[in-house]
Amino acid sequence: MIGRLRSQTIETGKFLADWMEDRTGAVTQLEHFLYEPVPKRGAWLYTLGSATLFLITLQFLTGILLLFYYVPTTDHAWNSVYYIMNEAYFGQLIRGIHYWSANFLLAVIGLHMARTFFTGSYKAPREINWIVGVVLLLLVIGLAFTGYxxxxxxxxxxxxxxxxxxxxxxxxxxxxxxxxLLGGDVVGPATLARFFALHVWLLPAMIAPFIGIHLYLLRRHGEFGAEFEYTDRISKLHERQREEGYRQHEFEDDEEYDYDDELDEEGGTTRHRRDDE
Amino acid sequence: MAELQKDPMTRGDFLGFGVMGVIMGGIITVPAAAFLLEPIINIDILGQSNVSDDWQEVGPVADVGVEEPEVFIVEFPLTQIYGDQEIQELSPEVPRSQEEFDLTNAVWLSWKAPILEQGDQGNSGDTIGVPERPAFLDEKREGFTPEEISEVEESLNILSNSCAHLGCPVRWIVNADGEGEFLCPCHGGIYDINGNWYGGPPPRGMYRYTQFEVRENGRLYIKHAYDVEEGIPGISTQEPYVV
Known part of the structure; x- marks a missing residue:
């Protein structure tokens, strides 16, 4: 009974996955996006980028929650933060996460950059990804500044x-x-309104597409070696194996049938040429 | 390349595209840009200010002693967004929508000390003597004559507490030897009692209020205006000033 149920569930799952795959190609894309060869040596260092992404996601989520109570006017901004910290359910936790993950974010970005620098991961063909990363760093600094x-x-x-x-x-x-930045010639209500607009809409809206580009380029070139580098290497390996196999065949052929005129010396060279292609 | 161009473009078409592109691009960008850059247009081009141009009372000048400067809090009425002013003008009976936000400035007053030896900005501060307080202030606090008013105005330092480096509030600190100086808590900018540069990163002395008057009642009145020097990057080198 349980066995049948299990096999049925598995089949339904497979059916659904196939159904989605046929219509959207999402399963292949997901596999392509999630799986990636990572070096065994220093593997933890390669999680710093994911940590950054996780903290930015936390920022987005807790930021959305804080917006439900925060009031961006000079006479209510501080009061609403006070309310969040003292009255709102779990307000202290949610604002605490927003505050501390913002602090850790900058630290983790620093470590992430250092890792990239010391492993030489900024070198060709990953220069653009470094530049996009620097843009992201500046946007995060802007967010930290305007949030303050x-x-x-x-x-x-x-x-x-x-x-x-x-x-x-x-x-x-x-x-x-x-x-x-001031929205006038002195710090006042306009400054708060402007910083609010920058912090809540402009900079997050700018950071999102850059994160997308950063991840796309990461998947294109890989963390440890590009996917195409791998396929290249693997195809070369297969080629060599095939070649060796052919040679063995030739050797066997020679023994069995003697030399056939058609397969004379030229035969060997043409075959080699075809392999090289 | 030519054969790739399936839809060849004539010069006329190109010109048309260019002109239309500029017009359409302008229609899309100009309103948005002007909307965003309103403060720059208002302040840097039209020369408007958010701060009220009225005289604001600082305090009685007789309160300022010889040895130490005295700090006064001045609140300048501020109009910045919210449209409060416009709404009040249209219908005065409507209560103000928001609490008023005043611009709070701390003003340091001290008596000018004679400069015995001119210092060199960035190397050494001035060598100064004892501050000179007008003698008649010991006897009367108000009812000044015009001569006394001009004497007070000439011998008064009217300084903003906003550090000329990055705008932190400076304070008067007296050290163990009894010598005082204005000290900035952020990066250690130091000024003497005249507000002139004495040490640290500030590129100039403290900001001075340039529009001030002492009235018969013995009190000082100021407007929100500073001695901004060209070429020194303060918070703004353009009128009206920002501190």
């Missing part, structure tokens, strides 16, 4: 003043950068 002000406490306020003033030192565009 949203608490609207002394700490975040003065950190933002310092940050904006650092922006004012940019050559030629200093005042424009300042006024763009």
């Amino acid at each position: 002000l949203l608490r609207w406490d002394q700490d975040g306020f003065w950190a933002s003043v310092v940050g904006i003033k650092i922006g004012s030192y940019s050559p030629f565009i200093g005042p424009y950068v300042t006024h763009f």
